[in-house]
Amino acid sequence: GDTRSAAELQPAEKDELSHRRRALTLLAPDLIARLGAHS
Incomplete structure (x- = not known):
């Protein structure tokens, strides 16, 4: 049962x-661009 929970939590x-990344890109594309450049 534990493996099932882990498998479900990962995805x-x-x-x-x-979803967060999409929201961030929509809300702050400038920040995402800066973060991407740094990383």
Whole structure:
């Protein structure tokens, strides 16, 4: 059962990150560009 929870949490976290990234790019494209340049 633990493996199931972990497997479910991993993709969920990735989805949240993707949504956050999209929101950030829409809200602050300048910041994202700066972060991308730094990294």
